[in-house]
Amino acid sequence: MARVVVDVMLKPEILDPQGRAIVGAFGRLGVHGVADVRQGKRFEITLDGEPTDEVLADLHRMAEELLSNPVIESYALRVEQ
Template sequence: MARVVVDVMLKPEILDPQGQAIARKLPQMGFEGVTGVRQGKRFEVELEGPADEAALEQVRKIAETLLANPVIENFEVFVE
């Protein structure tokens, strides 16, 4: 059994209002020195078998079709 992680983030050129709202709130809460926040998603995918190249390729396909929207999001797949 293996765990594969898929990180999904909005592409840099896509506006992220959730992240901006967090960044704007920080100084009011007494936190200084943060210039930006981006919010994305993290998926932990548990596999029955080993995380070999074939399994990772399948997880990449899952990310592309179900976990991320490749038009506006980038994703990264790695073994944890």
């Protein structure tokens, strides 16, 4: 069984208030040296079988249409063995 990981992050030009809140919390908790934090989503997809071209094409479509909002987010998809 193969595993596919899809990371979904806000596009760089989109403000990330959650990330800014985390930077602020780091500072209050005494953690310094952090310039920026961006928060996104991670999906771990376990396949029944091998990651064929057809399955990966389907998952790219799902990553774009279901798992992310392409107006404000971009995704990265990779197969992990």
